[in-house]
Amino acid sequence: MITFMNNSDSEEEPCNERTSLMSAESPPVPSYQDGLQASEAGEAQAHRKRRAGSSRGPNNITGGEMSGSGIPVRESALENEEEELTLKYGAKHVIMLFVPVTLCMIVVVATIKSVRFYTEKNGQLIYTPFSEDTPSVGQRLLNSVLNTIIMISVIIVMTVFLVLLYKYRCYKFIHGWLILSSLMLLFLFTYIYLGEVLKTYNVAMDYPTLFIVIWNFGAVGMICIHWKGPLQLQQAYLIMISALMALVFIKYLPEWSAWVILGAISIYDLMAVLCPKGPLRMLVETAQERNEPIFPALIYSSAMMWTVGMAKPDTAARGPSQQTWDAAEDGREHLQSPSHAESQMSETRSPVPTRSVTSLEELEEEERGVKLGLGDFIFYSVLVGKAAATASGDWNTTLACFVAILIGLCLTLLLLAVFKKALPALPISITFGLIFYFSTDNLVRPFMDTLASHQLYI
């Protein structure tokens, strides 16, 4: 999750027309997170020259999807004006990201709580070959660590592969990959999801109806994500595929492995985005050099995307061990860098960058949105979903994790505003989420239960 800052480029070459164009186009390019600049928090007293700071939170691209780091897109023709605007827009952008993250989490939690399917253990992915059904704690721990190592290395390989493809301009391949991924995700996973939901509520539906519904859903989704479509519809689709992906993860990752993977992924994210040789960072920089938006399908954008094309679907198909699916990894989109394309089975990423040539004025008027990689969405939802599924404290733990993740997101956006470069969105939120999960589950729950049984109030 690289956060891309267009501003930095503009800063270096203020007079360059190309730069100004780029900055104008910043939003389309890798996730720009408009500097939600700390205005919200008001803590950043630093004077921001550039308004747009996009931080992309690289989403752990499970499928090698790009971790989008918000790229601050700011075309700041007039810095002062921009600064003030930034301040005004700062809070708005945070909310623009809060809403989809919240929606995704709500969908995941609702499904987990109601549909039994996603909490049954029906096997594991081939990416996590070690089982956790071992009798001893040490063995279990060892297995989960091994699982994590395998998963992370898969992610790394996929990401590097994607970056190489991007570097050598094998766009067709990437596009094809992304298209395949999102296809699989939209159709197959939706079919399974719908089947399970219908089963739970005991609603009968015949195959032709099902076929028509899924076909419509999938076709519109493909068009929306990869081509043009109303912004809200595109956002809705991206949220849905993130939720589906998260549900798959929740179902197929064994318990301890899931927590260790979450921790490891945030560390990886941190390194991949901030280290100079990190794949995500290279992706973002390459995209910036070439002045291209990062694949749209992998990134969630909160503002008008004038370049509808750039969708980077990071859908990595994951196949459970028992079934050879091509798991399409959902784009973890992240703005700039192609998220780790984890080549799980087949990662279809089809970035279809369609640059819309919007006029500069148009760009100026559009509000800068913030971009967040889809992988980030997925992992946030995985955390909250796991909390809902496995915590014995039920809703309290889920609520605590939810608030923790939102606060982490706030802080990340704040940092984005301060630093104005692509930033990893995962580490802070996941850390908070993990801390809160474990502490709420073990410490707060007995306390609250005892209080509630005596009906005491604090």
Place this chain on the structure above:
Amino acid sequence: PAFGLFLFTIARDPLRIIILIAGAFFWLVSLLLSSLIWFIAVKASDPQDERLQKGLLIFGVMFSVLLQEAFRFLYYKLLRKAIEGLVALSEDGCSPISIQQMAYVAGVGFGLMSGAFSMINLLADALGPGTVGIHGDSQLYFLTSAFMTMVLIFLHTFWGILFFHGCEHRRWWEIAAVVIMHLTVSGSSFCNPLYVGSLVPSYLLMAAAAAWAYLLSGGSAQNLRRFLLCKC
């Protein structure tokens, strides 16, 4: 009702939402620390002794109340700094949100979080089979819990306003009053199956706090009358 408050007054302005979530976060952290203390105390003591457990619980509750107020103070400090930042960054030199609004939002944040934590498991269980009080406990469990939670949420909101006002104007007695009120309310919940003892004082205190906060925020009896009579 608290959720309605949220919808009508807070959901419009993104800055307020952020302050709300941060307030909830602070409450959560205070809860975490207090339960940590309680947990350690329980583990270190004898689990068989009933009276000791009860005593520890009471101690835990009081400690938690004190911690909550301490965190409210910390949050106040943070918001002060934030206001300075906002003023510096804004265009016309004045902050987009006043300290009183922030106090209100912070109070709501605290309240919502505490209410959510108190009620939500109850609500989830309430979806199950209807067996309230089957072991000889009071049958009004759900109702009284709901009322108590609501009064607590409102109280948190008012306390937020009072507390911030006290900090702003350096009137320590206001802050002390808030703390004492909080302790009283929690304490009154100790006589809990005897609902009269806990609900009634809480509501009275809430009315008092409401009036006080209203006066502090610049309202007056006149305003109130005008509002109620001339509803155009």
